[in-house]
Amino acid sequence: MTERAVAPGARADMVRNRRLLLAAATEAFAERGVDVSMGEIAQRAGIAKGTVFRHFPSKNDLLAAITLQLLDGLVADAEGSGTADDPVTALRAFMTRGVEVLVADRAFCEVIGRPSLQHAEVRGAIDRLCEAVGVLTDRAKAQGAVRGDVTGTDIVLLLGGIHQTALPLLEQDPQAWRRYLALAFDGLCNTGAAALPHPPPAPLREHQVTSPGA
Amino acid sequence: MTERAVAPGARADMVRNRRLLLAAATEAFAERGVDVSMGEIAQRAGIAKGTVFRHFPSKNDLLAAITLQLLDGLVADAEGSGTADDPVTALRAFMTRGVEVLVADRAFCEVIGRPSLQHAEVRGAIDRLCEAVGVLTDRAKAQGAVRGDVTGTDIVLLLGGIHQTALPLLEQDPQAWRRYLALAFDGLCNTGAAALPHPPPAPLREHQVTSPGA
Amino acid sequence: MTERAVAPGARADMVRNRRLLLAAATEAFAERGVDVSMGEIAQRAGIAKGTVFRHFPSKNDLLAAITLQLLDGLVADAEGSGTADDPVTALRAFMTRGVEVLVADRAFCEVIGRPSLQHAEVRGAIDRLCEAVGVLTDRAKAQGAVRGDVTGTDIVLLLGGIHQTALPLLEQDPQAWRRYLALAFDGLCNTGAAALPHPPPAPLREHQVTSPGA
C-alpha cells in the first residue's frame, strides 16, 4: 500500500533500470564470465555507466548480487524438492535443475572458484544451499538409495563439476551435461562401492587450513 | 642431434631463452591462471618482454604452447599406462595423474573452458589424448570392470570436472579431489546402472553446431 | 522580521535547509578542503543533493558563499577591533583571530589562492576586509608602533602567509602559527628597518595585467 501510494514515478523508473541492469549483467556474466566490463554491461542495459555504479557500488557487489540471485533460486529449489514424495527422484530433480542453472552461467563457477570475488553474503548463501541439499541427501541416504558417505556439500560441489565436465562440449552439444549428471548420479547410488578415500568437506570457507576430526 | 645441427651460438641462446620462458610461463599460469601478465612472465623468466613475443607472437600462442605441453605429457602418461598389467588400475592411475596435473594448474582449465583461447594444435592434442585414453578405457571395458557406454573422451572430460568439483575446497583441503575422483570412478564402475541417457561426445571441436543423429 | 514577511510554510523549510547546508558545507570544507564532494556535503546536511544545487547552482557558488561568510566575519572582527583602546593591541588581536580562522579552515586558503574559484562577491568582500583592516593599520601607524609603509591589504595577505608558514607543522604542533605570527608582527613593528623594496599592493583583482607606475 505504502509503495503503491507514494512515488510511483521515480521509483518505478529506478526499479525498471535495476531490472534492466540485472538482466543485462546476468546475461553478460553468464555468456562471457566475470571479465565483461562494467561499461559493456551498462551498454547492454541501455543505461549510463554511472547508473550501474549507483545501483552497485563496485563490480564485486554486482557479481555478488547476481550470484546470490542464483544461489537463492537453488536454495528455494532444494527446499521445494523436499516435499516431493520420492527422495531419490527429488535429489535427482534438484541436481538436474542445479546443473541447468550453472550451464547457463559462466560467471557463476568463476565466482564460486575465486574466494577473492566472494562476499560474506555469498558464502552465507552457499552454506544455506549446502544445508538445504543436506536435508535432501539425508532423506535419500535413509532410504538406502544413495551411499552413506556423501553430504549436501558434496552434492553442491558436484553441480559445478558436472557442469565443468560438459563445458568443452557446450557448443557442439548443449545437453551433454545430462550424460555426466547421470554418470555422477550412478556414482552416488553405487552403494556397493568401497567407502570414499577422503573425508567429507567441511563447510566452504575462504581460509581454513585443516578440517579437524577424522 | 636436432640442436647440434644448427649454429651453436645465437641459436643456443634462443633455445635457452625458450626453455626459461616456457618454465616461467608454466609456473606462472599454473599458479595464477591466464590473467598473469606477459610482463610478469618475462620478469620471472629473466628475459625481455620483446623476446617473449619473438618466441610467441601472442599471449594466446604462449598459452597454447603450454597447454600443449601439458596435454602431450598426459598423452604420454596414457600411452605409458597402456602397458601396465591391470587395465582398471591403469585407468585409475591415469585419471589420478590427470587430475593431479589439473589441480596444480589454474590456467589449464581456463584454457580448456574457453574456446576462444584454443588453437587448432591444442584441439589436435586433445583429440590425441582422447584416443589414447580411449585405448585404456576400452581395455577396462573389455574386462567388464567399467561400464560399456563410456568413451575416452568422457574420461578426459571427467578430469576437468573432478578438478572443478574440488576447486572450492582447494585452500582448505588440497587433496579433496581424491574424494571426487573416487566417486566418479565408482560411477564408471557401476556396471549395473542404466545406460547413460545422452549419447557419447563427438570429438571436441571448436565450432560445431550440432551432431545430428540420436 | 525578514523571515516573518514571507510565507511561513515552505519558506521556513527552505531557510532551515539552507542553514543546515551552510553549516555542513562550512564544516566539511574546513576539515578537508575544496575537494569534498557535493554528495558528502548533502549527506552531512541531511538533505538531498538536488536541494544543494537548488540553493547553490554550482559548487563554486557554494564555496563562494562560505568564503563570504568567513570574510564577513573577519570584516566584523576588524571593525569591532577598531573601537578597542590600544591600536597595536587591536591589530595584533585581529591578526591572531584571522590566522586562527584560517588555520581552522583548509578550504579558505585554497579558494583565496585560486582565482578561478573566486566570485566578484568574494573579491568585494576581500576589498571590504582590506579597507577595514586599513583603518586598524593606519591607527597603529599613526602611533608610530608600526612601520609606515604597510597597508591593510598587506596585513590581510600576511594572514594567509602566516598560516601557510605553519601549515606543514599543523599535525605535529597545531599552535605553531603563533610563532610565525609573532615573527611577522616583529617585522611590522621594525620601524627602524629600511623602506620595503616593492610598492604596496593595489586592490586585489582577478585579472589585472600590471599596475603601471613605480
Added chain:
Amino acid sequence: MTERAVAPGARADMVRNRRLLLAAATEAFAERGVDVSMGEIAQRAGIAKGTVFRHFPSKNDLLAAITLQLLDGLVADAEGSGTADDPVTALRAFMTRGVEVLVADRAFCEVIGRPSLQHAEVRGAIDRLCEAVGVLTDRAKAQGAVRGDVTGTDIVLLLGGIHQTALPLLEQDPQAWRRYLALAFDGLCNTGAAALPHPPPAPLREHQVTSPGA
C-alpha cells in the same frame, strides 16, 4: 665511457622522453597545481599516457620526483651560499632564490602541505634543506644580525609563507613577493624584539604528536 659506447640510441630517446616528461610535468604542476591529470601531462610532453607511467609508476612518484628536483636545487643553493662572505647577505640571497622557485611552482606548496602526497625521499630532502639552511642561519645569528631564536626550519617554512602571502597578487604583480620577503626579513633581523612566544619547530615529520623538550 660505458654509457657513451653502449646503446646510444634507445637510451637517448628514453632520456629525451624523460626530459620532455619532466619538463611538461614541472610546468603543468607549477602552473595548475597537483590536480593536473596525468593525461594532460602526457599530452603536453607529446608522449603517450603509458609512457608517463613507465617512467613514474604513479602520479605521486612523478610529483615526488619533481618536488625532489626543486628541493635538491634549493639544498645546493643553500650549501653554495655558505661560502659567500657576508652571512646576512648569503641568507637573504638564499631566501630570495627560494621564494623565486616557489613562486614559479604551484604544486610545490601543495605537496609540502599535504603529508599524504609525500614520499620518504621528499621528507628526507626537506630535512637536508633545513639542515643546510640551519648552517646559513647559525652563521648569521653568530654575527648578531639575526635574532637568536630562529632556526633553519623556520627559514624554510617562511619561504612557503612568503610565497603564499604574495600569491593572490601573482597575476597583477608578479614581483610582490619581494615586498613580503623584505618584511619577513626585517622580522628576522629585529633583534630587539621579545623572544618568540612559541618553541621552534621539531624536524618536519608526518605524524608526530608533541615536540619533546622545552
Added chain:
DNA sequence: AATGAATGAGTATTCATTCAT
C-alpha cells in the same frame, strides 16, 4: 636475435550537474 621503451585502447570508479517525479 634481444632489448626494453613506447603505444594506446581498456578498466573500474568518482563526481558535478541535470531532470523527471
Added chain:
DNA sequence: GATGAATGAATACTCATTCAT
C-alpha cells in the same frame, strides 16, 4: 520546493603488443 536517480565526462592506472636500436 525537495528528492534522489541518471548522466557522462574525467581520472589513475594496466597490459598486450609494436618497434627502434
